[in-house]
Amino acid sequence: xxxxxxxxxAGFIGSxxxxxxxxxxxxxxxxxxxxxxxAGSEENLRGLPAAAAYSFVRGDILDGNxxxxxxxxxxxxxxxxxxxxxxxxxxxxxxxxxxQTNVMGTLFMLEAARQVWLNEKxxxxxxxxxxHISTDEVFGTLAPGDPAWTEEIAYAxxxxxxxxxxxxxxxxxxxxxxxxxxxxxxxxxxxxGPRQFxxxxxxxxxxxxxxxxxLPVYGDGQQIxxxxxxxxxxxxxxxxxxxxxxxxxxNVGGGNQPANxxxxxxxxxxxxxxxxxxxxxxxxxKFVADRPGHxxxxxxxxxxxxxxxxxxxxxxxxNGLLATVRWYLDNPGWVEKIHQHSDLQQWxxxxxxxxxK
Ligand code: NAD
Ligand code: DAU
Numbered sequence: 001x002x003x004x005x006x007x008x009x010a011g012f013i014g015s016x017x018x019x020x021x022x023x024x025x026x027x028x029x030x031x032x033x034x035x036x037x038x039a040g041s042e043e044n045l046r047g048l049p050a051a052a053a054y055s056f057v058r059g060d061i062l063d064g065n066x067x068x069x070x071x072x073x074x075x076x077x078x079x080x081x082x083x084x085x086x087x088x089x090x091x092x093x094x095x096x097x098x099x100q101t102n103v104m105g106t107l108f109m110l111e112a113a114r115q116v117w118l119n120e121k122x123x124x125x126x127x128x129x130x131x132h133i134s135t136d137e138v139f140g141t142l143a144p145g146d147p148a149w150t151e152e153i154a155y156a157x158x159x160x161x162x163x164x165x166x167x168x169x170x171x172x173x174x175x176x177x178x179x180x181x182x183x184x185x186x187x188x189x190x191x192x193g194p195r196q197f198x199x200x201x202x203x204x205x206x207x208x209x210x211x212x213x214x215l216p217v218y219g220d221g222q223q224i225x226x227x228x229x230x231x232x233x234x235x236x237x238x239x240x241x242x243x244x245x246x247x248x249x250x251n252v253g254g255g256n257q258p259a260n261x262x263x264x265x266x267x268x269x270x271x272x273x274x275x276x277x278x279x280x281x282x283x284x285x286k287f288v289a290d291r292p293g294h295x296x297x298x299x300x301x302x303x304x305x306x307x308x309x310x311x312x313x314x315x316x317x318x319n320g321l322l323a324t325v326r327w328y329l330d331n332p333g334w335v336e337k338i339h340q341h342s343d344l345q346q347w348x349x350x351x352x353x354x355x356x357k
Contacts, residue, residue: 001025071116191228232254
């Protein structure tokens with residue numbers, strides 16, 4: 001692992017992964033290919049070590065010629081494919097973009113890798129790896145008391161986002177099976193932490209609370225997610241790249257399973273502690289119309305990763321949430337830039353104001 005192509009490295013998890021990677025291996029070379037959609041920002045790469053061999057390419061994963069050229073010219077041996085449309089609510093408003101980016105984009109990435117790595121035999125097989133980043137949402141939803149998902153469970157995606165990710169997983173697996181491309185896949189649960197775009201539950205709640213705006217809880221707020229601090233996800237990916245086997249998929253999860261309402265209440269407690277004065281942030285909680293087709297519960301069984309590579313989450317939920325709130329409090333400049341350069345305002349209008357009607 002010397003020359004790594006990260007796709008979607010200007011987004012939340014991709015940028016955290018690049019920071020993590022340079023902290024682990026200062027000598028590595030990273031090319032970040034990102035289209036800078038509403039969700040991507042070069043701000044997220046601020047603070048990389050001065051000596052880091054890092055370069056940014058603004059471009060689309062659907063541009064096969066660009067991807068092939070990068071693989072050849074930068075002598076890429078490892079691809080970590082994060083780039084995707086990632087927000088479930090946006091997929092409900094507009095599924096086509098999700099199929100385009102997540103399904104076709106992944107296909108084009110795999111096809112470029114097949115062409116350059118396998119057909120042109122640029123590098124020996126044992127030197128290359130295509131790592132595809134996916135989600136627990138491909139497995140559908142659990143009832144209370146159901147066991148957590150293992151890697152063997154059947155796919156049953158419910159939202160257009162989950163269906164597009166499921167499709168991309170199948171294509172990635174098929175490239176491994178049919179062409180012998182060394183592919184590995186991780187299916188991970190809900191991440192939270194620094195640099196997450198504030199359309200997702202945790203940063204949305206933190207920023208709304210700081211601005212005294214309502215905290216919109218969908219439905220009864222009793223849906224359960226398996227929260228994982230983003231650095232723990234980065235560590236899991238890193239270990240799999242170093243020691244994981246091609247042809248395998250690994251579940252990654254946090255083992256934390258409180259209901260959404262409890263998460264929101266915990267954030268309010270933390271904010272009441274860090275920003276006292278005035279009314280409690282709990283007063284801002286507001287129940288709103290539920291997400292259509294809302295999955296009730298996710299839980300990941302990550303024992304394979306624990307058994308084979310010794311990975312387990314290092315951050316407990318309370319400390320992870322505290323670190324996350326502190327990061328947003330300490331980075332008002334980042335928040336300001338996101339407000340200036342993204343479509344957040346229009347999105348809030350579409351998803352929340354329209355919802356009220
Ligand atoms: P994000 O929305 O924060 O970032 C996505 C990045 O991809 C952005 O920088 C965007 O500009 C880029 N991108 C989008 N379309 C592109 C294209 N056509 N070409 C090049 N770049 C493009 O997403 P995230 O939350 O960081 O998620 C990253 C990956 O992890 C996704 O594949 C997602 O499905 C998966 N995942 C996310 C979570 C989570 O909780 N956020 C959990 C499990 C898996
Ligand atoms: O499970 C992994 C997935 O987690 C990733 O694959 C997705 O990319 C990521 O976006 C995330 O999907 P979710 O839909 O679970 O995350 P989100 O933050 O949008 O919502 C978390 C829960 O909170 C979900 O049950 C919906 C609820 N919610 C969300 C928002 C934005 C609310 O109650 N109110 C809100 O305003």
